[in-house]
Amino acid sequence: MELVVHKNTLDKHDITYLVACRKQKLKDLTEPAHFDLYRLRNGLVSREECTPKFMLWLIQHVNSLDVLPLFIALRGEDEIPEEVKIDAARKSIWGDVLDILHNPSNDVIHAQLETAGEYILDLKKPTQDQWSVALMHAHIEYPNLIAKCPKPTIKMQKIHVRNHGWYGLNYIEKPAEAVKLETAKHDGIHALASPKMQNPSEKVLLTAISATYGITELKHFLHYIPHPNHKIMCAIRHQINLNKKVQAKWESETKPTRQPTPAEQLEFARQAVFDPMAAATIAQQADSVQDQMAQLEQLRLKMVDDWLNARNPALVQ
Numbered sequence: 108m109e110l111v112v113h114k115n116t117l118d119k120h121d122i123t124y125l126v127a128c129r130k131q132k133l134k135d136l137t138e139p140a141h142f143d144l145y146r147l148r149n150g151l152v153s154r155e156e157c158t159p160k161f162m163l164w165l166i167q168h169v170n171s172l173d174v175l176p177l178f179i180a181l182r183g184e185d186e187i188p189e190e191v192k193i194d195a196a197r198k199s200i201w202g203d204v205l206d207i208l209h210n211p212s213n214d215v216i217h218a219q220l221e222t223a224g225e226y227i228l229d230l231k232k233p234t235q236d237q238w239s240v241a242l243m244h245a246h247i248e249y250p251n252l253i254a255k256c257p258k259p260t261i262k263m264q265k266i267h268v269r270n271h272g273w274y275g276l277n278y279i280e281k282p283a284e285a286v287k288l289e290t291a292k293h294d295g296i297h298a299l300a301s302p303k304m305q306n307p308s309e310k311v312l313l314t315a316i317s318a319t320y321g322i323t324e325l326k327h328f329l330h331y332i333p334h335p336n337h338k339i340m341c342a343i344r345h346q347i348n349l350n351k352k353v354q355a356k357w358e359s360e361t362k363p364t365r366q367p368t369p370a371e372q373l374e375f376a377r378q379a380v381f382d383p384m385a386a387a388t389i390a391q392q393a394d395s396v397q398d399q400m401a402q403l404e405q406l407r408l409k410m411v412d413d414w415l416n417a418r419n420p421a422l423v424q
Contacts, residue, residue, distance in 0.1 A: 140168035162191045171195035193218045225249040243344040254292030265289045273301040299331040376403040
């Protein structure tokens, strides 16, 4: 026999109560939605009570996958209002609603693709418009979705790189210049890490440089553009100066009311190297605080160099 308990004044952090319920195989129905879900699962909700308002309310408070099959079993798929199906699709972040419904409308499909675009692969004959929606809203784990699209248009490819950046560009076969420019606008010089950016045009390089923010070190630009011509070099220096001005303005606007103490500056320098053991070794061997600060800065710059040299832009299969 299944027992049901309802505790009117449940403390959300009352772990002891929840554990006791589990050990005694008691159902905690302290939330109204849980109580209605329990009734729905056990055939205690009539067709008359299962109104659109009731369905929408329950979808908002519990997993739509838990209730939508129950609604269909009670009323039939054709009697489920369109707004309920759309709301269930928007609440189902992994796209499972398309697995439940046999005849979803185009609006329901769009609502589901706007939540989980990768589920377009479950559709038999997706339209071009549906593909555009899917590419725009695919989760970050699906940068290869564009490779599944038959004959993607330039517009679709642009949508894809806006969503996934240079890593998504890797999966576009022979990307057009316009798509490379869109990637450069999205990722700045980091877009040049893509193998599909080999021999980029001057326009792509200039676009990438002008879309690179926060970087004020020349070597970071030269890592991606090792042999810039005069025009490209001027653009790099111009962008560095702009970034320095923006950084200086931000620092002036967020300047603390007091200067950090030498101890605080030293602690910040230790954290900036992201290597507690190395920072501790420097602290033991340094002759003074100034010497320690200098060694920490050298270590930080070395770590930046190591990161740039180790960065592998090769396509991960």
